[in-house]
Amino acid sequence: NRQILLASRPVGEPKLSDFTIADAAMPVPSDGEVLLKMRYLSLDPYMRGRMSDAKSYAAPVPIGGVMEGGTVAEVVASNSDRFRPGDVVLSHSGWQSHAVAKAETLRKIDPSAGPISTAVGVMGMPGMTAYTGLLTIGQPKAGETVVVAAATGPVGSAVGQIAKIKGARAVGIAGGADKCKALIEEFGFDAAVDHRSPTFAADLAAACPKGIDVYFENVGGAVFDAVFPLLNFFARIPVCGLIAQYNMTELPPGPDRTSQIMRAVLTKRLNFRGFIVSDFADQSKAFFTDMSAWIREGKVKYREDIVDGLDKAPEAFIGLLKGANFGKLVVKVA
Ligand code: NDP
Numbered sequence: 001n002r003q004i005l006l007a008s009r010p011v012g013e014p015k016l017s018d019f020t021i022a023d024a025a026m027p028v029p030s031d032g033e034v035l036l037k038m039r040y041l042s043l044d045p046y047m048r049g050r051m052s053d054a055k056s057y058a059a060p061v062p063i064g065g066v067m068e069g070g071t072v073a074e075v076v077a078s079n080s081d082r083f084r085p086g087d088v089v090l091s092h093s094g095w096q097s098h099a100v101a102k103a104e105t106l107r108k109i110d111p112s113a114g115p116i117s118t119a120v121g122v123m124g125m126p127g128m129t130a131y132t133g134l135l136t137i138g139q140p141k142a143g144e145t146v147v148v149a150a151a152t153g154p155v156g157s158a159v160g161q162i163a164k165i166k167g168a169r170a171v172g173i174a175g176g177a178d179k180c181k182a183l184i185e186e187f188g189f190d191a192a193v194d195h196r197s198p199t200f201a202a203d204l205a206a207a208c209p210k211g212i213d214v215y216f217e218n219v220g221g222a223v224f225d226a227v228f229p230l231l232n233f234f235a236r237i238p239v240c241g242l243i244a245q246y247n248m249t250e251l252p253p254g255p256d257r258t259s260q261i262m263r264a265v266l267t268k269r270l271n272f273r274g275f276i277v278s279d280f281a282d283q284s285k286a287f288f289t290d291m292s293a294w295i296r297e298g299k300v301k302y303r304e305d306i307v308d309g310l311d312k313a314p315e316a317f318i319g320l321l322k323g324a325n326f327g328k329l330v331v332k333v334a
Pocket residue numbers: 044045046125126129149150151152153154155156173174175176179195218219221223239240241242243244245275276277278320321322323324325326327328329
């Protein structure tokens with residue numbers, strides 16, 4: 001059983017030496033359990049948090065432990081009447097080729113419904129994050145301007161396209177010309193702005209002539225700085241992720257702008273609300289129904305960035321934190 005373990009807690013950007021590749025004995029399923037062979041492993045920004053022992057909403061991966069992650073797997077042996085060999089399931093088995101899992105923790109995937117990898121992408125956790133955060137907190141209305149960064153990723157691309165479905169104007173922020181082109185041509189955003197451009201703040205202002213009504217926060221940092229002055233009265237800001245900060249080791253240099261930000265929160269009646277997708281677990285049925293219909297009707301498109309081989313996961317994950325991926329990053333394990 002091939003496994004990728006956490007070797008050390010990274011300081012700043014993770015390094016290849018923070019991971020170890022190991023071969024363990026094949027696990028044996030007990031009563032009510034199944035043996036899984038991983039087909040796809042999802043790589044997601046939250047995994048940076050699990051590598052660190054700073055207090056968070058979930059426990060860290062222990063040193064020497066298998067890196068955590070969502071997986072699409074095939075049942076190869078079953079001691080449960082719920083699953084048969086050959087069934088494809090969604091599991092949370094982490095960065096390894098095989099695992100045992102209790103049957104009740106698994107959800108069956110229908111391979112005839114679409115590519116099975118989408119169960120960890122547009123039809124899975126990232127898609128649901130976009131759907132719930134945008135609709136419950138962002139509440140975009142027809143004619144409003146919705147801005148999202150990391151916009152070619154699985155969360156951001158769904159945010160922009162759902163905003164369009166609701167009649168809003170979608171402005172995407174992404175790194176580089178190719179990603180900006182895809183925002184317009186592939187995902188149907190109304191405008192695309194490159195955050196790596198030296199004129200980024202001015203470009204964003206030009207792309208949002210009526211200000212910003214919903215800012216779906218995925219990155220923080222310099223992108224937030226450019227967005228903040230453009231926020232309209234009563235803007236909604238679902239705070240989903242802060243990827244620009246995940247490798248940060250110290251606070252950015254001053255001046256401290258908290259008082260300026262809080263003044264705007266008060267006078268403009270800004271509604272910032274942080275969320276974790278699991279807060280909205282009760283919306284999963286509505287999400288599945290709506291998202292599968294939107295994909296079928298061509299209203300939501302998705303893009304996957306598939307890396308071949310489990311051993312490539314550490315390198316691909318390090319790249320994800322700095323924008324080397326182009327679309328939902330998944331590892332084809334087998
Ligand atoms: P992506 O596939 O979009 O990958 C992350 C992207 O972030 C990179 O490709 C890069 O895109 C962008 N990025 C990285 N560093 C910076 C930076 N300094 N400034 C601007 N952009 C940067 O990831 P996901 O769609 O999976 O996740 C998007 C966000 O949503 C993350 O913050 C993640 O943590 C969060 N999230 C939160 C959840 C929740 O429950 N709250 C659940 C799932 C995700 P580019 O090249 O375009 O800059």
